[in-house]
Amino acid sequence: MATADQLKALIRSHLSDNDERFYTLALQVAAHEAQQGHGALAHEIREIVDKSRRARGGNVLLKFPQELAGMVISENPTTPLSALVLSEKLKERVNRIIQEYREQERLKSHGLSNRRKVLLAGPPGTGKTMTARVLAHELRLPLYTIQVDKLVTKFMGETSAKLRQIFDRIREEVGVYLFDEFDAIGGDRSLDNDVGEMRRVLNALLQFIEQDVSESVIVGATNNPILLDKALFRRFDDVLTFSLPEVDARRRLIENVLNGFKGRTVAWKAVLKASESLSHAEIDHACRDAIKLSILAHRKTVDSATLTKTLEERSHTHRR
Numbered sequence: 600m601a602t603a604d605q606l607k608a609l610i611r612s613h614l615s616d617n618d619e620r621f622y623t624l625a626l627q628v629a630a631h632e633a634q635q636g637h638g639a640l641a642h643e644i645r646e647i648v649d650k651s652r653r654a655r656g657g658n659v660l661l662k663f664p665q666e667l668a669g670m671v672i673s674e675n676p677t678t679p680l681s682a683l684v685l686s687e688k689l690k691e692r693v694n695r696i697i698q699e700y701r702e703q704e705r706l707k708s709h710g711l712s713n714r715r716k717v718l719l720a721g722p723p724g725t726g727k728t729m730t731a732r733v734l735a736h737e738l739r740l741p742l743y744t745i746q747v748d749k750l751v752t753k754f755m756g757e758t759s760a761k762l763r764q765i766f767d768r769i770r771e772e773v774g775v776y777l778f779d780e781f782d783a784i785g786g787d788r789s790l791d792n793d794v795g796e797m798r799r800v801l802n803a804l805l806q807f808i809e810q811d812v813s814e815s816v817i818v819g820a821t822n823n824p825i826l827l828d829k830a831l832f833r834r835f836d837d838v839l840t841f842s843l844p845e846v847d848a849r850r851r852l853i854e855n856v857l858n859g860f861k862g863r864t865v866a867w868k869a870v871l872k873a874s875e876s877l878s879h880a881e882i883d884h885a886c887r888d889a890i891k892l893s894i895l896a897h898r899k900t901v902d903s904a905t906l907t908k909t910l911e912e913r914s915h916t917h918r919r
């Protein structure tokens with residue numbers, strides 16, 4: 600369900616006749632629901648918003664044609680850069696993408712183009728998908744996530760036609776386009792029965808990326824960089840390598856997620872030890888588990904013993 604704050608904000612924006620604010624909030628509720636796994640509800644909310652906006656001649660979050668509908672998810676993310684916990688080096692690289700996009704005209708006047716084809720590589724739960732959301736939010740662009748595994752069909756002709764449609768869109772409609780789980784086609788082809796087929800699909804995608812001259816940002820994400828072809832890396836303006844959080848990143852992440860639930864003192868030594876070798880996503884989960892336990896126990900803050908326990912639970916699940 601929408602949070603109390605979202606409901607109050609919705610009512611306020613409605614009563615003050617602020618339509619744009621109302622639409623934005625409604626889309627935030629949709630994004631929130633989608634995150635909770637309520638895809639159908641999120642879809643319905645977006646439909647209602649789109650329909651009303653269209654009726655008033657406003658901007659519509661672009662919808663993909665029917666053939667692509669099941670393969671592309673559209674959203675207007677609201678994830679701020681400040682929520683993303685990365686090493687200084689990586690943060691600087693993300694910032695550079697944002698800055699070059701914002702200053703593309705100035706770069707163009709010097710015959711240069713902004714970096715806008717990026718590959719994000721690294722283990723699951725380290726913030727690759729989140730980075731695509733942050734990019735979309737910071738650049739005020741819609742995010743279109745292409746589900747690569749669904750794109751690949753048995754028939755090369757069909758896959759090519761779908762790719763062509765997607766890249767036509769990329770040119771026509773500026774946005775952040777995320778090819779998530781890229782390895783679905785870039786993966787170890789020796790494991791595949793139909794090696795030639797996969798290679799053709801991968802090459803077709805690479806060619807489309809290489810030939811793309813749009814203003815959109817194209818993001819590829821993969822958990823399996825080792826399996827990817829060297830040729831793949833060359834088509835991108837930038838390759839960002841994500842990794843499990845170091846000790847200082849873990850501390851920042853825990854502080855962020857606990858937020859108002861952080862106790863006055865934290866037994867950092869034990870907490871940081873318990874969070875060792877966990878991904879950002881696992882730590883995020885463990886913090887939320889600890890918050891829930893504290894709420895149910897009528898405590899105002901999370902104590903370190905509880906947090907250490909939920910972190911250890913995650914690391915056991917993770918090792919199994």
Ligand SMILES: Nc1ncnc2c1ncn2[C@@H]1O[C@H](COP(=O)(O)OP(=O)(O)O)[C@@H](O)[C@H]1O
Pocket residue numbers: 682683684685722723724725726727728729730820852879880881883
């Ligand atoms: N670097 C990060 N900083 C803050 N939160 C993160 C980070 N990485 C992951 N998370 C949390 O875990 C969730 C899942 O991460 P995600 O971006 O989907 O990981 P990936 O795409 O690398 O598998 C995010 O929505 C966020 O709540």
Ligand SMILES: [Mg+2]
Pocket residue numbers: 727728729779820
């Ligand atoms: Mg992901």
